[in-house]
Amino acid sequence: MQCPKCKNSDSKVIDSRISEQGKAIRRRRECEKCGRRFTTFERAEMASLMVKKKDGGFEPYNRNKLESGIWNACGKRPVSQVDIDDMVSELEEKWSINKKTISSQTIGEDVMTALKKLDHIAYIRFASVYRSFKDVEEFKEELGKLLK
Numbered sequence: 001m002q003c004p005k006c007k008n009s010d011s012k013v014i015d016s017r018i019s020e021q022g023k024a025i026r027r028r029r030e031c032e033k034c035g036r037r038f039t040t041f042e043r044a045e046m047a048s049l050m051v052k053k054k055d056g057g058f059e060p061y062n063r064n065k066l067e068s069g070i071w072n073a074c075g076k077r078p079v080s081q082v083d084i085d086d087m088v089s090e091l092e093e094k095w096s097i098n099k100k101t102i103s104s105q106t107i108g109e110d111v112m113t114a115l116k117k118l119d120h121i122a123y124i125r126f127a128s129v130y131r132s133f134k135d136v137e138e139f140k141e142e143l144g145k146l147l148k
């Protein structure tokens, strides 16, 4: 995304939201060189991304569904809407590059990696749901890795 002012191509996403009933993503960006803020719309790309589920079936990618799963893990944690928006937007950019399908496993792993940087408790909660830890030992093992 080129800056409309200085033409620099590096910008960071400062806010993003779904519009047009989920068919477009509106992003506020900030130029990393001159600080100019501008808005971009991205259409259809994410809407056409298909998720391959564990059982082999497919379903359309749904940002709301993903975000609500993340929010469940973030309950009462010092995590803001902007944190989650940024996180998901960055991941979506990665997922949508030259891809029409993505596995639910990749989504889960990527979200875990990103949550780990954001909030350790939220990460553990998300991981426990995602990996459905079979027992306390498995859970402790994951905690141990985290505390190292």
Ligand SMILES: [Zn+2]
Pocket: 003, 004, 005, 006, 007, 008, 031, 032, 033, 034, 035, 036
């Ligand atoms: Zn600029």
